[in-house]
Structure formats: C-alpha cells, structure tokens
Amino acid sequence: MPGNIRSVSVAWAVLVLCSRLSSTGAAPICTNGQAGCHVLSLANLFDRVIQHSARMHGISNDLHSKFREELTEVILKLLVAWRDPLWHFHQSMAHHHDFNNFSSNKALEMSDMVHELRKGVERVAEKMQMLGIISNSVSSQASPEALLPSDSAEWRLMKDYDLLYCFRRDSNKVQNYLKILKCRIVPEHGC
Incomplete structure (x- = not known):
C-alpha cells in the first residue's frame, strides 16, 4: 500500500506541475473544447514536463x-x-634617472608579456570559435583599435605607482578570468 500512495502522490505532483505549465504557454489540459477537463495520462503529463524541462535547459x-x-x-x-x-x-622608466635599468627592463618585459598574452588569448578564442563554444563575434569586437580608449593622454598623466597598482589588479583579474573560463569549458583538466 505505501508504494501505491507514493505513486499517487508523484502523479498528483506531476499533475499540479502540468496545470501550472499549461498557464505558462504549454498546451492546455482541457482539450477539444470540452465543457469539463479530463485527467491526462501519466505519459502525457511526462511529455509536458519534459518539454518544459527542455525549454528551461535551452x-x-x-x-x-x-x-x-x-x-x-x-x-x-x-x-x-x-x-x-x-x-x-x-618610456617613463627609461627616461627617469632615479630608476635603474632593472626597472626599465621590467617595464618593457611587462609590456611584451601583455602583448604575448593577448595573442595567446586570441588563439584560445579562435579555437573556441572553431569548436563552436563561442560565436565569431568575439574576435571582431576584440580589435585593438575598437577597444582602446579614444583619449590615451589620460594614461600619460597617471602616476607610475597608480599605474602599477592598477596593472597588478587587472593582471590578477585576467589570470582569474582565464581560470574560470578554463574550468567552465574543460572542467576535467584540473578544476
């Protein structure tokens, strides 16, 4: 008897869910213009919840x-x-007499690394597009000319310390975003 009660309660829950689904765009439970509603079969109820689940998944x-x-x-x-x-x-580091060659070389190295990293991320994006993971709109939006601010004079006015602070923060964001992206796309590889 407990198994029958469980079956009835599951069928009732599915029926309640389906009646809610009918008010949200699914086919109505009352069919053929009949005056009274009839109870659909369990198979029909399952079809309705499966359709709703498919829309939700989509x-x-x-x-x-x-x-x-x-x-x-x-x-x-x-x-x-x-x-x-x-x-x-x-350029600022290279022209400052207060800084040694080490600082200037590190500044140049950071600039080169950002350039190389951008090229690498562009390759990853191309591969993701080729595999159908993302659309082709990303590469067209990522052209350097389209993404740079129109007035780069404000960058020249930024103090070196502030610039380094912001770069450190943004480089950490890039690293974290790449890790998140990797985990979402290839979770089986170390996430």
Whole structure:
C-alpha cells in the first residue's frame, strides 16, 4: 500500500506541475473544447514536463554560452587596454634617472608579456570559435583599435605607482578570468 500512495502522490505532483505549465504557454489540459477537463495520462503529463524541462535547459544553455563569450571579451579588452599605458610606463622608466635599468627592463618585459598574452588569448578564442563554444563575434569586437580608449593622454598623466597598482589588479583579474573560463569549458583538466 505505501508504494501505491507514493505513486499517487508523484502523479498528483506531476499533475499540479502540468496545470501550472499549461498557464505558462504549454498546451492546455482541457482539450477539444470540452465543457469539463479530463485527467491526462501519466505519459502525457511526462511529455509536458519534459518539454518544459527542455525549454528551461535551452535557456540555461544560451546563458552559459553568452557568459563564456562575455568573459573572453572582458579578458581581451583588459589586455588591449593596457597596451599603451605599459608602453608609456616603459618610456617613463627609461627616461627617469632615479630608476635603474632593472626597472626599465621590467617595464618593457611587462609590456611584451601583455602583448604575448593577448595573442595567446586570441588563439584560445579562435579555437573556441572553431569548436563552436563561442560565436565569431568575439574576435571582431576584440580589435585593438575598437577597444582602446579614444583619449590615451589620460594614461600619460597617471602616476607610475597608480599605474602599477592598477596593472597588478587587472593582471590578477585576467589570470582569474582565464581560470574560470578554463574550468567552465574543460572542467576535467584540473578544476
């Protein structure tokens, strides 16, 4: 008897869910213009909840794909945005007599590393596009000219210390965003 009660309660829960589904766009439970409603079969009820579940999965899949694209785009924008400031920082270090060659070389190394990292992330994005993980819109939006601020004079006015602080913060963001992106796309590889 407990098994029968459980079956009835599951069927009742499915029926309640389906009646809610019918008010949200699923086919109505009352069919053929009949005056009274009839109880659908368990198979029909399952069909309705499966259809609703498929729609829900489709929406979540669309959002998940959009998240990957936007995260890739943010990473590329951060890397492109640092191109000019780091070059100006290197120039500033090279012309300051207070700093030694070590500081100037480190500034140049940071600038080169950002350039190389951006190229690497662009390759990752191309591979993701080729595999159908993200759309082709990311690469068209990631062109350096489109992503750089129109007035780069403000970067020259930034104090070196502030620039280094901001770069350190953004480089940490890029690293974390890349880790998140990797875990979302290839979770079986160390996440």
